[in-house]
Amino acid sequence: MAEPILEVTGLVKHYPLTRGVLLRRQVGAVKAVDGVDFTLGRGETLGLVGESGCGKSTVARLLCHLERPTAGTIRFRGEDVTGLSGRALKAVRRAVQMVFQDPYTSLNPRMTVGDIVGEPYEIHPEAAPRGDRRRRVRELLDVVGLDPEYAGRYPHQFSGGQRQRIGIARALALRPEVVVADEPVSALDVSVQAQVVNLLVRLQAEFGLSYVFIAHDLSVVRHISDRVGVMYLGRIVESGPAGAIYDHPTHPYTQALLSAVPVPDPAARDRRERIILTGDVPSPAAVPSGCRFRTRCWKARERCAREVPALAVPAVFRDAAGPAAHPSACHFAEERRPVPSENSGDSGDSGDSGGDGNGPG
Template structure:
């Protein structure tokens, strides 16, 4: 796998205006769904994006696929700025960046057969396949994703949830894209079916040379499929690094709290694990706190956190080290937990304290 960037996102912002009035509408605020997101995606790489519901993950997915227009920032595909493309230029780029949606039923037209659904991209981009060859290509795609090619004349309601998601994946592969944005593609499926779909995505990545932006809230699934992970909180990425760096050596308090909430199947290990309980609720995206946006729930917060916005960079305390803790983290007081790295750390609120755990 190479590390050449195929997708570069810089300062990505999406604000939805809040207006008041009937005849004369006036903007009185904005919902800051995405508020300055930066990341790169290498060829053949999987970037996992995790975070609580409402943190802006799905909005990022829509922006990457141009289903929403960004308020600010840039998206570059293979070095070309595609942020403000329209018309034929945008249509050409969309062939290479496809999306797999969360709900495998509502994302499929119930009035269309599977053959028509998977073959519809060829109608929109007729130059990608000769008209007489499209039916064969649809059958081949169904076979690739593990479905019987003879299902082309069936309708979505005749399939299970896992089969419908395979249909959605086949539709996403029709134009042979280079990047697939998967927005929680397994969250609506049973656990046993989730593993089948995840293994399918991994196989297709190798077979077709795909790059994935994989969005989910299940941390164990993200670790299984991702090469790198970005943790989002209230519209921004607060920590990013290789999967082992994030899961075994988290340095941002929010990441540490998220990981402490992951269920542990081993009762003995569960008894000896410290659970971090966060106080308060997630602030409204219409009134984001000054400085560090996580400070209102953070046990490390100090006066500096209210004044300065922490940069997403390797913390100063780890810059001279070559260990796994030396990865980007947007925290003024970033440090690893004692259990994660064996170094002294500040005491965190534990289970039983007042407050709420991460959602």
């Protein structure tokens, strides 16, 4: 992996649940993020995937210091920036920018596009001389594929894809080193999604950016990511190179997610093994003991309720040098490929059939 630029260790964010009117007391906590670890290399793209409510967007806000973590550390360029404030925090925010999910509500409707893209220069005046800001705004619009003459228009005059390009231009204004993209294409049409993802890939090469790319669409994440972390109920349950995660998944949750990805090839679609999970995602305010996925897992045993599985290379793969030897938080990790690869004629590698009607089917 490239030189680390961002290191996250034991990241936790709990939101207190209180009761009472006059005398409020805490009776519990919503464990939105509950012990996340990962490293982002310089020039690398780390994809975070998972179902809605698993904590991806909370991780994004914590990385950009829009919220304070309950515990854990965030290190940027080797320095602990978790508890910074004032000018020190302002400097870090300049280097770590964010592209928001909704291009319709993330832009101020009362500001022109030129004012929106140029607003970071008002907050960080040292980034550009006042007389040079208009030229820089026009350059940024051109870089993201918009006509610089659009600087005088308002957000309502643009399509969703164009608005997201405006948001990307705003994120690039301060020449950041890390961009946290929180589901930047989920609100866009499929054809526009491809344009925006390709734009992000081009900008990464042009500006030397490092991305934390958050999405629930696994096909989009595979296209852009070097490494992938799969989140479930506030924790990463499997991580590794994108090819290893998609072609050699070992965690049951990852396998279930991959089995739900649309397959354009009719022949491969017929050979796909569909894994259907039963039950609902548990509440983050009442997290199951042991393995958090056990209430929906067809492999669950008594051990799963007692012991929390560590995110590490499973023992069965530790002596192997293959792509399945990547961290997976499962006591019974086993390689299983729900969607056959292009060169494979079978439907998977191994694993339980799950044909009891209560697990995958």
